[in-house]
Amino acid sequence: MTAENDISQLQRIASQIRRDILRMVHAVQSGHPGGSLGCADFFTALYFNIMNHNPAFNMDGQGEDIFFLSNGHISPVFYSALAHSGYFPVAELATFRKLNTRLQGHPATHEHLPGVRVASGSLGQGMSVAIGAALAKKLNNDNSIVYSLHGDGELNEGQNWEALMFAAHHKVDNIISTIDYNHQQIDGTTDQVMSLGNLKAKLESFGWTVLEMNGNDMQEIINTMGRAKAYCNHGKPIAVMMKTIMSYPIDFMMDSHKWHGVAPNNEQLEKALSQLEETLGDY
Secondary structure (H helix, E strand, O other), rough: OOHHHHHHHHHHHHHHHHHHHHHHHHHHHHOOOHHHHHHHHHHHHHHHHHHHOOOOOOOOOOOOOEEOEEEEHHHHHHHHHHOOOOOOOOOHHHHHOOOOOOOOOOOOOOOOOOOOOOOOOOOOHHHHHHHHHHHHHHHOOOOOOOOEEEHHHHHHHEEEEEEEHHHHHHHOOEEEEEEEEEOEEOEEEEEEHHHOOOHHHHHOOOEEEEEEEOOOOHHHHHHHHHHHHHHHHOOOEEEEEEEEOOOOOOOOOOOOHHHHHOOOHHHHHHHHHHHOOOOOOOO
């Protein structure tokens, strides 16, 4: 298969994941579609191209790359990516946010859902968890990589900055932490709520290697994350500032914080689905 066809197939998977997101949130009229839609390309690239991972799922994750979702409210995209990559049946997506489901609104571990290694949704904690896991891999002489995803709005939480300092000081260089840099959070834009200023300069001043990429361009994601992996084991932790558009590519939902946690109604669902190709079959 050519590289061009590889990218085309990844784009087809991302389209189906976006359909899943919309249908999951619509079915229960609750959930977070905006960030989920914007990050669908990243999750597709991560689980179908970038990570060395095993859907058979070992909680310890020894000998494989592991992922932590810090901004746990975007669980729909996480669940869909896990299901389509073989962690659990795709049909289970229909139980999202329903009573006694394993697919809670925010990922949880008490239901033992394969692929979920930590409960998340309490923003600001994922960086610390991921760094701890990366240190554990070093202690175990495990050369695999720890990946994590964070919202730009959650960087308002001070715990992130303590963790950033810790990782650089201890040369935790087997971690790649991606920030969904969409400039939107629940109450407005990040500039309106509390500006992050020059985020790249701040991350670099904290001792991290920083890359930037368009998180809605599959080829660029593959290329940039490949560069990020090449920086591993060189003494510095790696951060990727991933510029995305919230709710991409749904025209009436894009780039607005209003779709952070609002479900589409019947008419909006049909309009949104009409903009996305059904590629793997709806559950």
